[in-house]
Amino acid sequence: MSKFKFYFLSFTWGLPVTLAGCLVAFFMRITGHKPKKWGYCYYFELGNGHSGADFGVFFVKGKPESLYLKNHELGHAVQNCYFGFLMPFIVNIPSTVRFWFRAFSKKINPQKKLKPYDSVWFEGQATRLGSKLIAHLESEKLKNNKAPLYKCENLKNKGL
Ligand SMILES: [Zn+2]
Numbered sequence: 678m679s680k681f682k683f684y685f686l687s688f689t690w691g692l693p694v695t696l697a698g699c700l701v702a703f704f705m706r707i708t709g710h711k712p713k714k715w716g717y718c719y720y721f722e723l724g725n726g727h728s729g730a731d732f733g734v735f736f737v738k739g740k741p742e743s744l745y746l747k748n749h750e751l752g753h754a755v756q757n758c759y760f761g762f763l764m765p766f767i768v769n770i771p772s773t774v775r776f777w778f779r780a781f782s783k784k785i786n787p788q789k790k791l792k793p794y795d796s797v798w799f800e801g802q803a804t805r806l807g808s809k810l811i812a813h814l815e816s817e818k819l820k821n822n823k824a825p826l827y828k829c830e831n832l833k834n835k836g837l
Contacts, residue, residue: 678755678758678810680717682758683717683754683755683758684717684734686757686758686759686761687733687734687754687757687758689761690758690761690762691733691757691758691760691761691762691764692761693761693762693764693765694732694733694757694764694765694769695732695733695734695735695757696733697732697733698731698732698733698734698735698736699735701721701732701735701737702719702721702732702735705721705723705737710722710723712735715736715747715750715751715811716751716754716807716810716811716814717734717751717754717810718731718734718735718736718750718751718754719734719735719736720735720736720737720738720747720750721735721736721737721738722737722738722739722740723737723738723739723740724739724740725739725740725741726739726741727739727741727743727746728746728776729746729747729749729750730750730773731750731751731753731754731757731803733754733757734754736750736751736753736754738750745804747807748804748807748808748810748811749800749803749804749807750803750807751806751807751810751811752802752803752804752805752806752807752808752810753768753772753803753807754807755803755806755807755810756768756799756802756803756806767799768799768803771797771799772799772800775797775800779791779794
């Protein structure tokens, strides 16, 4: 998905979730949290948990570094472009309910074996979409690296 398509869809069809994200981002900023960038998303780090929550263009995650989690939350942002107004009903709410239900089941019975997190379609799809977008952006970066090499040559020729 191109950058233009991502932001265009996030602020039109996907506006409900993006607006919630703007509020979250506003509160994170006024409480002194600095945004970082992942793919097309801006994210804030909060707490030491290994979980996150996506709100369109913005997401919040725990401080421990996790490539999986960043890609996963970015994937939910891409889903928001696809599902738009339906996103809260088919992804956000089911995902939140499932998250707390799993945490609750583990608390009651720590021995309980839970199915993999991504076994449900909306979580697996988020991981796949986010990883795919990052792989695409990385390959674009690699392609563009040809230009900086050329520039370095120029600088050397100028004796810099
Ligand atoms: Zn998720």
